[in-house]
Amino acid sequence: MPLIALGLNHLTAPVSLREQVAFDTDAAGTALRELAHEPGVDEAMILSTCNRTELYVSVAAGAEQVPEHWLNRHHHLTPGKLDEFLYRHDEDAAVRHMFRVATGLDSMVLGEPQILGQVKDAYQIARDAQALKAPMDRLLQHTFAVAKRVRTDTRIGAHTVSVAFTAVRLAEQVFTDLKQACVLLLGAGDTIELAARHLVDKQVRRLIVANRTLENAQELASHHGGYAISLADLPQHLAEADIVIASTASRQPILTKAMVERAIAARRRRPMFLVDIAMPRDIEPSVGELSDVFLYGIDDLRQVIDDNRRSREAAAREADAIIDLQVERYMAWRRALTLKNPALDLRHHAELYRDEVLAKAQSMIARGKPADEALAFLANTLTNKLLHHPSARLREATMSGDLDLLHAAERLYGLDQETSGEE
Incomplete structure (x- = not known):
């Protein structure tokens, strides 16, 4: 299909x-x-x-x-x-x-x-x-x-740059010294885990992790020296954050314009930097209309990412070469699924011949024929039946000079190996 x-x-x-x-x-x-x-x-x-x-x-x-x-x-x-x-x-x-x-x-x-x-x-x-x-x-x-x-x-993974790393890098450009910043992380998945690691490397002053399931927030926060809250407590802590990085699985925005507006007022107009790397978005787009708020979405990270892309382009070409080879290998396997397997037909015919000749040999013994005579009949008749069609085709190939078929037969029956082993 x-x-x-x-x-x-x-x-x-x-x-x-x-x-x-x-x-x-x-x-x-x-x-x-x-x-x-x-x-x-x-x-x-x-x-x-x-x-x-x-x-x-x-x-x-x-x-x-x-x-x-x-x-x-x-x-x-x-x-x-x-x-x-x-x-x-x-x-x-x-x-x-x-x-x-x-x-x-x-x-x-x-x-x-x-x-x-x-x-x-x-x-x-x-x-x-x-x-x-x-x-x-x-x-x-x-x-x-x-x-x-x-x-x-390849070196495609050298100096790994993730979306989470890029978000932290962008925050660092806005807040020159993250050691003085309080960062609020929304979510507790892999992306937020990576962001937390990068922030700890930057020795951020304070880390708050907010998640719908408090236990997940507590587990992540405990690994990185942070403080955990539930999303229900978010309005009480939002004003503390200089930087917010959001990546939850929510279908609806977590941060609304009204929530951020109240937080900015409580901060006495000290600016907030917000990065929304969730899909669907965690922060209402209208938040970006507020004064003293700098909102970046997933697509806004592209310029920062492009700066790191050039160093990997050579590795990407090597990776594409590997992929081209592996595509052909998989497609060859897939095509083989649609081909009729002659080995199955060969075995089926051989089993029919076997059953037919075995029945005749058993009948001979039942009629009083000696067992040796029945076994000889079984061996000779089965051999002749199995080799009749291949032998006829090989005789025709010999007479017509069909070397391809003759060489294929040698490979099929392993005769080329037997010949190469002779002194």
């Missing part, structure tokens, strides 16, 4: 549209089961991150438009709204795209390692939803091996 990769990302769609088609972790399994039961869909996986939403789908012939129609319908979008923003890759191009995504070659941060973990999470959700079969399961396993090899054999 044709393999399709369909999606949009930071290069093709604005953040306002990306957040409309994002899938949160809790809903992804249900959505995936829904997609997998669409007419003509054989396998499916959904990858949804802050920078992309992608569907990887195997479909029957004639059902190639089903994934796009489902995506619009699932998110209650006007038909055609996504047309100019979507990209689509088919067959080997879809395999190449998956490899490039998993290795970070298609990321905003070239070579960033976090995307591989997100692909693995998407794979696990697809397995739990029983939305995968052998071809795509094999593709995902191959993808993880390719990503590991690219990390090992």
Whole structure:
């Protein structure tokens, strides 16, 4: 069945549209089961991150438009709204795209390692939803091996620059000395964990971690010398923050314009720097209209990231060469699934001959024939039956000079090895 990769990302769609088609972790399994039961869909996986939403789908012939129609319908979008923003890759191009995504070659941060973990999470959700079969399961396993090899054999991961690192780097440009800053982190996932590590390296003055589940905030804060609060207590602590970095899985904004406005008043107009790297967004866009507030979104980080991209471009070319080779290997395996295996037919015919001749030998013994005579009949007849067609074809090849068939026969029966071993 044709393999399709369909999606949009930071290069093709604005953040306002990306957040409309994002899938949160809790809903992804249900959505995936829904997609997998669409007419003509054989396998499916959904990858949804802050920078992309992608569907990887195997479909029957004639059902190639089903994934796009489902995506619009699932998110209650006007038909055609996504047309100019979507990209689509088919067959080997879809395999190449998956490899490039998993290795970070298609990321905003070239070579960033976090995307591989997100692909693995998407794979696990697809397995739990029983939305995968052998071809795509094999593709995902191959993808993880390719990503590991690219990390090992190239310098694509040297001097790793993640979105979290970039957010901290941008904060450092605004607040020259982070040792004097209080930073509020919204969320407790991998991105916020990375941000916390970078902030601790910068010896930030104070770290506050806010999360919907207080226990998760406490665990993260305890590892980095921070202070944990629940999101319900956020209004009481927001004014303390010089810097806010947000990355939760909330479907609705966590910080509203009114909340930030009150915090700025309590700070007596001391500026606040906010970075929203969540998808959907955690901070209402209108917050950026306030005086003394500097709001940056995920797309605003691109300039900082581009400065670090050039040093990795040589490694990216090496990674692409590895990927091209591995795409062909996977596609060769996939093509083999559609080929008729002559070994199965050969074994089937041999077993029919065996059963036929064995029945005759047993009948001979039942009629009083000596066992030696029955065994000789069994061995000679079975040998003749098994070799009759190959022998006839080889005689024809010898007479016609068909060297290709003669050499293939030697390889097939291992005769070339026997010959090379003779003195």
